[in-house]
Structures are given as structure tokens and as C-alpha cells.
Amino acid sequence: MSNQLNKSSEGLFGFLGENPNTDEFIKGIWKDNPVFVQVLGMCPVLAVSNTAENALAMGLATAFVLMMSNILVSSLRHFIPKQVRIASYILIIATFVTITDYAIQAISVELHKSLGAFISLIVVNCLILSRAEAFASKNNIGRSALDAMGMGLGFVFALLCLGAVREILGNGSIFGMAIFPDRFQEWIVMILPAGGFFTLALWLFLFNWVKQKKAKL
Amino acid sequence: MSTSQPILTESSSGNNKMLIAMVSIGILCALLIVLTYEGTLPRIERLKAEALEKAIFKVIPGITKTKTFRLQKDGTFLLTTDNPKTATVVYAGYDAQNKMQGIAIEASGQGYADKIRILYGYDPGTQTIVGFYVLESKETPGLGDKIEKDPDFLVNFEALDVSLKTNENMVRHKIVTVKSGSKHNPWELDGITGATISSRAIGDILAGSTSEMVPLIFNNRETFKIIGKEDVNE
Numbered sequence: 001m002s003n004q005l006n007k008s009s010e011g012l013f014g015f016l017g018e019n020p021n022t023d024e025f026i027k028g029i030w031k032d033n034p035v036f037v038q039v040l041g042m043c044p045v046l047a048v049s050n051t052a053e054n055a056l057a058m059g060l061a062t063a064f065v066l067m068m069s070n071i072l073v074s075s076l077r078h079f080i081p082k083q084v085r086i087a088s089y090i091l092i093i094a095t096f097v098t099i100t101d102y103a104i105q106a107i108s109v110e111l112h113k114s115l116g117a118f119i120s121l122i123v124v125n126c127l128i129l130s131r132a133e134a135f136a137s138k139n140n141i142g143r144s145a146l147d148a149m150g151m152g153l154g155f156v157f158a159l160l161c162l163g164a165v166r167e168i169l170g171n172g173s174i175f176g177m178a179i180f181p182d183r184f185q186e187w188i189v190m191i192l193p194a195g196g197f198f199t200l201a202l203w204l205f206l207f208n209w210v211k212q213k214k215a216k217l
Numbered sequence: 218m219s220t221s222q223p224i225l226t227e228s229s230s231g232n233n234k235m236l237i238a239m240v241s242i243g244i245l246c247a248l249l250i251v252l253t254y255e256g257t258l259p260r261i262e263r264l265k266a267e268a269l270e271k272a273i274f275k276v277i278p279g280i281t282k283t284k285t286f287r288l289q290k291d292g293t294f295l296l297t298t299d300n301p302k303t304a305t306v307v308y309a310g311y312d313a314q315n316k317m318q319g320i321a322i323e324a325s326g327q328g329y330a331d332k333i334r335i336l337y338g339y340d341p342g343t344q345t346i347v348g349f350y351v352l353e354s355k356e357t358p359g360l361g362d363k364i365e366k367d368p369d370f371l372v373n374f375e376a377l378d379v380s381l382k383t384n385e386n387m388v389r390h391k392i393v394t395v396k397s398g399s400k401h402n403p404w405e406l407d408g409i410t411g412a413t414i415s416s417r418a419i420g421d422i423l424a425g426s427t428s429e430m431v432p433l434i435f436n437n438r439e440t441f442k443i444i445g446k447e448d449v450n451e
Binding site for chain 1: 231234235238239242243246249250253254256257260261264265268353357360
């Protein structure tokens with residue numbers, strides 16, 4: 001899977017030759033979006049997207065870990081022997097997850113309460129490990145940072161798409177502000193895990209539909 | 218790969234390289250974690266204390282300041298300023314005239330999803346529970362988490378009877394959760410339809426905690442009252 005990813009980004013390079021840096025950044029948001037195209041890291045996507053605020057916080061936390069671990073993995077890429085690279089990546093990722101955990105607690109106890117165990121689970125988010133293995137370990141720091149920024153923003157964008165729909169329908173509000181009159185009957189199922197699957201399916205459908213239409217043109 | 222000699226030397230130098238790489242990355246990571254931990258600890262502790270303080274104000278109506286008391290081995294309470302993590306502590310709330318309004322007690326127990334931690338206010342004057350707040354819960358959103366926000370459920374904690382038997386160190390009626398809408402006695406909790414297990418868990422947590430703490434606090438109620446003006450922090 002990682003090889004395939006890398007090839008696709010290299011192939012893209014040949015095609016768009018002139019501006020590789022912009023492409024490195026854009027591909028994570030649209031063409032190789034980690035959620036809608038690569039379908040990576042589904043556990044936090046489905047579990048923590050029940051409100052827009054949680055989705056945003058989770059997305060930013062993941063993006064931060066992705067950014068920092070990509071930079072560190074890239075700067076240590078000549079130093080880490082091939083045999084222990086995965087262990088080293090996990091160690092680096094776990095470190096930044098722990099740092100994020102403390103940082104979120106220091107920002108707001110309430111937020112930390114609502115994200116719960118999912119912050120620690122960023123460690124096993126395959127998006128981060130796959131970027132470390134497929135990109136950061138083979139590219140320089142600047143490009144790895146751009147890649148992480150693009151992928152991170154793509155992840156935030158995808159989580160927000162899910163979180164907004166689920167909160168609007170499931171709770172009648174967006175970012176905690178009520179947007180429907182009191183008579184609105186909330187769709188509780190949207191906040192429950194099943195709603196996450198429904199919403200993800202709808203977004204995947206929409207995303208692929210738009211992509212196919214574009215490709216035909 | 219034809220002879221064993223080169224493989225041995227290669228793997229031993231490779232081993233050293235691996236060892237050095239892993240150990241140095243480990244040290245670097247440990248350093249980063251320790252720095253962040255030390256850097257954020259004071260703020261995290263302050264935020265947690267603030268959250269608890271806010272909760273105390275919620276569960277004892279009409280108070281302006283609080284004091285922490287530690288439960289001692291002989292069953293009496295002692296005013297304390299430090300916050301020991303191992304000891305059992307209760308929080309007394311005072312109004313603007315330094316009159317004791319109630320005691321906030323922390324309790325926890327198994328809910329539907331995970332442990333639920335709650336804080337409740339006890340008024341020794343009326344021998345009732347006067348307030349309730351969920352400090353920590355992972356109950357199902359939309360169903361079990363109604364224990365935190367359902368107004369019909371929270372009404373239960375405006376005057377929940379936990380009076381003691383005369384001359385006995387026992388609560389007269391244990392708190393019990395009943396089916397929604399069938400509350401007839403002041404010691405009963407009206408449950409929540411759709412959150413049966415969560416609302417029962419709250420009843421059990423309260424019953425367990427009150428049968429232990431309420432007699433202790435009631436018999437020592439004078440301890441909490443004798444706070445002079447100079448002792449109470451504004």
C-alpha cells in the first residue's frame with residue numbers, strides 16, 4: 001500500500017513537473033485525501049466526529065502529530081537503520097502524541113474529557129505511520145513538512161465534513177450553537193456510531209462522484 | 218552470504234548501529250516528554266482544581282467560598298489546606314455570612330460504559346442531598362449522558378432524603394432508583410427511560426457513598442460550622 005502511494009505521488013510529479021511543492025501540499029487535501037481517497041485512520045474519523053468541535057480538535061491534534069513526526073523522521077532518515085525503522089517511527093509518533101495529550105489537557109479539561117481515549121489512539125492511526133514510511137523516510141525535511149501539512153489539513157477538512165453533518169442532524173447545532181427551532185427532533189442515530197458510518201458513506205459517495213465527473217471532463 | 222564470517226561482522230556492527238539509533242531516539246523522546254510534562258503540569262493542575270471548584274459551587278446552592286476537610290482515621294474531619302491525593306476529602310461551602318450551607322462529596326462507581334465520577338452536595342441541616350454534578354463519565358451520547366443534562370432527572374437532587382435513623386449511625390432509607398415517573402418517596406430517584414442502567418448506577422453510587430459518608434459528616438457537623446472569619450479564604 002505504501003509503495004503504491006509513493007508511486008502515485010511520483011507519477012503526479014512527472015505530470016505536473018513545474019510546481020512540485022504546491023503539489024506536495026495540495027495532494028493531501030484533495031487528490032490523495034487521507035479519509036475520502038486513502039480511507040486511512042477510520043477509527044478516530046468515525047468515533048470522534050460526533051460534534052464539529054470534537055472533530056476539529058481531533059483533526060488538529062492528528063495534524064500536529066503528523067507534522068512533527070514527519071519532520072523528525074525525515075531529519076533522522078539517514079541515521080535510523082532499516083531494520084528498526086518501524087519501531088523508531090512508533091517511538092517518535094508516541095512521543096508527540098503524549099505531548100499533544102498534555103497540551104490538550106493544558107488547553108481545556110472539558111475538551112480532554114470529550115476526546116477521551118482517542119488522543120492516545122493517534123499513535124496507531126495508520127495515516128501517520130504510512131506518511132512516515134512512504135514519504136518522510138525518503139524525502140527531505142521541507143517536502144516532508146509540506147506533505148504533512150497537506151495531509152493534516154485534508155484530515156481536518158474530512159473530519160469537519162463529518163462532524164458538521166452529524167452535529168447539525170444529531171444535535172440541531174453547529175459548534176455548540178443551536179441552529180434549529182426548539183421543535184426540531186434530533187436524529188440521535190447520527191451521534192451514535194451508526195451515524196458515523198452513514199455520514200462517511202455519503203461523503204465518500206459525494207467525493208467520488210465529483211471526482212469521476214471531473215475526470216470525464 | 219557465502220561464508221559465515223562476513224555475515225557475523227556485518228550483523229554485529231549492524232546491531233551496534235541499531236542499538237545506538239534506538240537508544241538515542243529513546244533518550245530524545247524521553248527528554249521531549251519530560252519537558253512537556255514539566256511545562257504543562259502547573260496549568261493542568263490549576264485547570265483541574267478550577268473545574269472541581271466550579272462543580273462544588275454547582276452542587277451547594279448559594280455559596281461564595283469553600284474549604285477542604287480531610288477525613289481522619291478516627292472518623293473525624295480536619296481542616297486542611299494542602300490537597301492530598303490519597304486521603305478522602307470533602308468540601309464545605311459557606312455563604313457570604315460564613316454560614317455553612319452544605320458539604321460536597323465526591324463518589325464514583327461503575328456506569329454503563331465506564332466508571333462514573335460524581336460530586337453531590339449534602340446539607341446536614343435538612344439532611345438532604347441538594348445538588349448533583351457529573352465530574353467524569355463516558356456514557357453513551359444521547360442516551361446514558363442524560364444523567365448529566367436531563368432536567369427531569371436533575372430535579373431529583375433538589376431535596377433527596379438521606380436522613381439518619383434516630384440514635385443510629387445509619388441512613389434511614391437507602392437511595393433507590395425507581396422507574397421513570399413512579400417516584401413516591403423523598404428518598405427515591407426517578408429513573409430515565411432509555412438510560413435505565415446509567416440512572417440506576419447513579420442511584421447505587423449515591424446509596425453506597427451516602428451510607429458511608431452521611432453518618433460521619435452528620436455526627437461531625439459542628440466541625441464544619443466553627444470556621445471563623447479569619448479562616449475562610451475570600
